[in-house]
Amino acid sequence: DVKVTQSSRYLVKRTGEKVFLECVQDMDHENMFWYRQDPGLGLRLIYFSYDVKMKEKGDIPEGYSVSREKKERFSLILESASTNQTSMYLCASSSPRVTDTQYFGPGTRLTVL
Amino acid sequence: DQQVKQNSPSLSVQEGRISILNCDYTNSMFDYFLWYKKYPAEGPTFLISISSIKDKNEDGRFTVFLNKSAKHLSLHIVPSQPGDSAVYFCAGHQGAQKLVFGQGTRLTINP
16 A cells, blocks of 8 residues: 655644655655645645656745655755645655556645744 | 636535536646545545546446546546545646646535
């Protein structure tokens, strides 16, 4: 079974703080993704990565950065958190060697005060 | 530009009846489509997919239909069960391993 884990289920931060969200997958998947889910907007892609050290902007990258130093780990960074970044953050992984189906972690509910 | 649209935010169905969730898309380059199911406080889980060269795919109680000319797909759940109550997302695969998701439809199965 594919397992994708995220470092925190719930997180509360203050405006202006630097926030790190960590994601780890155990299936040797090449691809990893960060989404945010907001009511009425579905899942929107923030950043994705095809391989170690590689990153690509998704549809809403502004205010975010990512890091992928190891194949199994993909980090999302909010350099200076703002209230409009309050959301559910979902990490996913996939492998083109098997199927492009993405497997999701449980999500991190981030609240920025 | 919303490439994938789920126009019904919610749907309520009686247990045992058929649930039909709809999805429209605008991008003709999608090569296959997926449905995901999401429970509260959990990540989405893959449910069923369909290639753009097919018009139907079935897996147990779940069937997905694709009408390419209308750029429309639907997910049928028969019979509906209480455990099917969740938010359902459809997604189009546009190459480069990227998915484009719809807004989601909250399905409630009533006993």
